[in-house]
Amino acid sequence: MPPETYSRTVDTRAGMARLAPVLLCVSVAARLAWTYLVPNGANFVDLHVYLGGAAALDHPGTLYSYVYADQTPDFPLPFTYPSFAALVFYPLTLLPFGVVALCWQLGIMAALYGVVRMSQRLLGVAKHAGRHTAMAWTAIAIWMEPLRSTFDYGQINVVLALGAMWAVYSSRWWVSGLLVGAAAGVKLTPAFTGLYFLGARRWAAAAFSAVVFAATVGLSIAVIGQQARFYFTDLLGDASRIGPIGTSFNQSWRGGISRILGHDAGYGPLVVSAIAATAVLAVLAWRALGDGPEGRDRLGSLLVVQLFGLLLSPISWTHHWVWLVPLMIWLLQGPWREQSGAKLLGWGWVALTVVGVPWLLSFAQPTIWQISRPWYLAWAGLIYVVAALVTLGWIAAMGWIAANGRAQSRRYPPPSVRP
Numbered sequence: 001m002p003p004e005t006y007s008r009t010v011d012t013r014a015g016m017a018r019l020a021p022v023l024l025c026v027s028v029a030a031r032l033a034w035t036y037l038v039p040n041g042a043n044f045v046d047l048h049v050y051l052g053g054a055a056a057l058d059h060p061g062t063l064y065s066y067v068y069a070d071q072t073p074d075f076p077l078p079f080t081y082p083s084f085a086a087l088v089f090y091p092l093t094l095l096p097f098g099v100v101a102l103c104w105q106l107g108i109m110a111a112l113y114g115v116v117r118m119s120q121r122l123l124g125v126a127k128h129a130g131r132h133t134a135m136a137w138t139a140i141a142i143w144m145e146p147l148r149s150t151f152d153y154g155q156i157n158v159v160l161a162l163g164a165m166w167a168v169y170s171s172r173w174w175v176s177g178l179l180v181g182a183a184a185g186v187k188l189t190p191a192f193t194g195l196y197f198l199g200a201r202r203w204a205a206a207a208f209s210a211v212v213f214a215a216t217v218g219l220s221i222a223v224i225g226q227q228a229r230f231y232f233t234d235l236l237g238d239a240s241r242i243g244p245i246g247t248s249f250n251q252s253w254r255g256g257i258s259r260i261l262g263h264d265a266g267y268g269p270l271v272v273s274a275i276a277a278t279a280v281l282a283v284l285a286w287r288a289l290g291d292g293p294e295g296r297d298r299l300g301s302l303l304v305v306q307l308f309g310l311l312l313s314p315i316s317w318t319h320h321w322v323w324l325v326p327l328m329i330w331l332l333q334g335p336w337r338e339q340s341g342a343k344l345l346g347w348g349w350v351a352l353t354v355v356g357v358p359w360l361l362s363f364a365q366p367t368i369w370q371i372s373r374p375w376y377l378a379w380a381g382l383i384y385v386v387a388a389l390v391t392l393g394w395i396a397a398m399g400w401i402a403a404n405g406r407a408q409s410r411r412y413p414p415p416s417v418r419p
Contacts, residue, residue, distance in 0.1 A: 020132035020139070027139035028109055031151060035105065043071050044101050047154025051097065053079030054089035063227040064235060075368060080235075080242050083220035083228035084185040104154055111158045112147065112325070113138045118165040119326040122299035123334050133333075141325045145356035149249070149319040156187065157322050161306075164193040165326070168302050173204035180205075181212025185220075189320065192309030196302050199286055239314040246371030248361035251384035252316040253278070259381045262372035267314075275312055281392045282308040288399020297335060303327050304395065307388045318358050321384060324349055327391070339398050345391055357383045 035042040048068045056066040056079070063086055069076035079086065092100050116134040121127070141147055150158060160183045167179040176197070183190035191213070197206035220228035239245060245255055245264045253274045257265045265271050285304045289297040306323040310316040331337065331346030357380070362368075364377050373381075 020135040024135040024139040027142050031109075031142050032105065035151065042101075042152045042154070044097075044104075044152075044154035045071055045077060046156075047101060047104055048097075049077045049079055050081075050085070050089045050154070050156070051093050051100065053081070054086045055093045057086055057090060057224065060225070061227060063224065064230060075243070078241055081187055082185055082216065083224045083231055084216040085187065087220065087223060088186055101154065105151060108147075108150060108155075108158050109138070109142065111162045112141055112322075114162045115158060115165060115322070115325060116141070116329065118162060118169060119299060119329045120333075122165065122169055122302075123330070137325070137329060140350075140354075144325070144350075144353035145318050145359055146321040146324055146353060147319075148356065148359075149317065150322065153319060155319045157189075157319055160187060160190045161322050161326075164190050164306075165299075165302065167193060167205070167209075168196060168298055173202065174208055176202065176205035177208025177210075178212050180209040181214075182216065184209070184213045185216025189309065189313065192305055192312075193302070195309075196305045199301065199305070200296060200298075242315045243317070244368045244371075245315065247368040248358045248365060248377075248381045249318050249368075250315050251310070251318060251321060251358055251381075252313050253311050253385060254314050255316070256382040256385045258371055259373060259378040260375075262378075264371065278308060278311050278389065278392070281389065281396060284396035285392045285399070288395050288402070299326060299330050300334065300336070300395070303330060304392065307392060311385060311388060318356075318384075321353075324353055328353075331391075336395075336398060341394055341398075345394060349387065349391075352383065352387060 045068065048070070052068050053063060053066050056062045063079060063083065065078075067076035067078050113134060116137045117130070120130045120134060142151075147158070149155070163179045163183045167176040170176050170179075180190055180193045180197075183193075191209075194206050194209055197203075197209065217228070217232065235241060239254075243250070246258050247255070248259075254265060254267065254271050257270050257274065261270075282304050286301055289300040289304065303323060303326060307327075310320060310323070313320070328346050328349050331342050331349070334342075336342050337346075361377060361381055361383075365373060
C-alpha cells in the first residue's frame with residue numbers, strides 16, 4: 001500500500017472512531033425525543049399486552065380472555081404468547097408502566113448493539129475490534145423499519161434474535177439449547193433456530209432446546225393450570241388471534257398471496273407451493289454456505305434459516321424482520337462481500353428498510369382488515385418476500401458458481417501443477 005493511501009486509511013479509521021460514539025448518542029437521543037415529544041411517537045401496544053397478560057395471572061382463568069383495546073379499538077389485542085411468557089413478564093407488572101417503557105427502549109437499543117456485535121463475532125471479528133463500526137451500525141439501524149416498529153410497539157424480537165445468535169456462537173450444547181428453548185417458551189418464532197442445529201448436526205443442542213421448551217410448558221401448566229393447556233390444545237395455530245393476515249405489515253408468503261387473491265389464502269395450494277419452492281432454495285443456499293475453505297459460514301447459515309422461517313410463518317410482522325440487520329452486515333462486511341451482487345443486495349436492503357416500503361403501503365389500505373386492494377398495491381406488498389427470495393437465490397447461485405469453479409480446477413489443473 002502506498003504511504004499516502006495508508007495515511008488516508010488511518011485518518012478515515014480515526015475519524016470513524018471519533019464520530020461513531022457521537023452518532024450513536026445522537027441517534028439514541030433522537031429516538032427517545034421522537035417517542036416522548038412527538039404526538040403518537042410510540043404507543044407501546046405490544047408492551048401493554050405483555051404486561052396486561054402477565055397481570056391477568058392475578059385473576060385465574062383470564063389470561064387468554066384478556067385484551068388490550070385502549071389504543072386499538074378496531075383490533076382489541078389479545079395475549080397471543082405461550083403462558084411461560086406471562087410468567088417471565090409478571091415481575092414487570094410491579095413497576096410503573098412509564099418506567100418499564102423507558103427501560104424497555106434502552107434495553108432494546110442495548111440488545112440491538114449486541115446483535116451487531118454478535119454478527120461481527122460470528123464473522124470472525126476479534127473480540128476487542130469493530131466496536132466503532134458496531135456503534136455506527138446501531139445508530140443507523142435504530143431508524144430502519146423493523147426497529148422503528150419494534151420501538152413503536154414495544155416488541156421483544158431483538159432480544160430473542162440476540163439469544164438465537166448467542167446460541168449459534170456458543171460451542172456449549174447446554175448454553176445453546178437453553179437459550180433457544182427458553183426463547184421459544186416466550187415466543188414460538190425462535191424455535192426456527194432449531195433447524196440450524198439440525199442442519200449443522202449439533203444434535204445435543206437441538207435435543208436440549210426441545211427439552212428446555214418442554215420444561216417451560218410443564219412449568220406453565222404447573223403454575224397457571226388450565227389456561228396453559230388451553231393455549232397448546234386450542235389456540236396454537238389460530239392466526240386470526242395474532243392479527244389481520246392481509247395487512248401490508250405482514251410480510252410472509254401467506255400474507256403476500258392473500259393480498260393478491262383478495263382473501264385469506266390459508267395454507268392452500270399456492271401458499272404451500274411457494275413455501276416448498278422456498279425450502280428448496282433455502283437448502284441450496286445452506287449447502288452453498290457450508291462449502292467454504294474455513295467450513296460453515298455460521299452467520300450466513302443462520303440467516304438462511306431465519307429468512308425461511310419468516311416466509312413460512314402465517315404472520316411475519318415487519319418487527320419480526322429484525323434479522324435484516326445482521327443480513328445487511330453479512331452482505332456488506334461478510335466473507336462474500338466481494339462477490340458480484342453482494343453490495344447491491346446489501347445496500348438494497350438498507351434502502352428498503354430505511355424507507356419502510358410496507359409502512360408506506362399501509363397508508364393506501366382502507367383498514368388493516370381489508371385484504372383486497374388494487375393489483376399494483378397487492379404485488380408491491382410482496383417487497384420483503386421477493387427481496388428475501390432474491391437473496392436466497394443469490395447465495396445459492398454464488399455457491400453453485402464457486403463449486404463449479406472448484407470442479408473445473410480439479411479437472412483442468414494449471415500447468416504448474418500438472419504431472
